[in-house]
Amino acid sequence: MKYDSDNQRIHRIGSVIKKEVAQIVQNDINDPRIKDVVITEVEMSKDLKHARIFFIIFKHKNKNPEEVKLITKTINSSKLFFKKKLSKNSNLRSVPNLRFIFDDTEAKACELEELINKSIN
Numbered sequence: 001m002k003y004d005s006d007n008q009r010i011h012r013i014g015s016v017i018k019k020e021v022a023q024i025v026q027n028d029i030n031d032p033r034i035k036d037v038v039i040t041e042v043e044m045s046k047d048l049k050h051a052r053i054f055f056i057i058f059k060h061k062n063k064n065p066e067e068v069k070l071i072t073k074t075i076n077s078s079k080l081f082f083k084k085k086l087s088k089n090s091n092l093r094s095v096p097n098l099r100f101i102f103d104d105t106e107a108k109a110c111e112l113e114e115l116i117n118k119s120i121n
Contacts (some may be wrong), residue, residue, distance in 0.1 A: 014043065039053060054102075055101070067101055
């Protein structure tokens with residue numbers, strides 16, 4: 001029983017962080033490179049001390065890998081800003097360490113779909 005409630009708590013805190021980080025990107029970020037970022041998922045560690053925040057870049061197809069790396073580096077260099085805003089805006093006891101990771105799942109799915117379509121035709 002305790003196992004289920006722990007997982008629910010981890011999921012609930014991850015959801016709060018996802019919502020708050022998305023609002024921070026939308027409302028508080030002035031950097032135009034980060035404005036196109038969309039938060040897709042947050043994975044919390046079991047001890048709630050670390051959060052991996054996955055994001056995509058809106059209109060990603062126009063970005064080359066160098067730009068994606070630069071955006072990832074830029075958003076990760078803003079971790080302290082996000083952490084400060086999270087502690088101010090949310091009622092979390094402690095804000096976890098944040099790590100932003102580019103989510104390339106959608107791009108891989110599109111490439112796979114193109115390959116499948118080519119093989120069918």
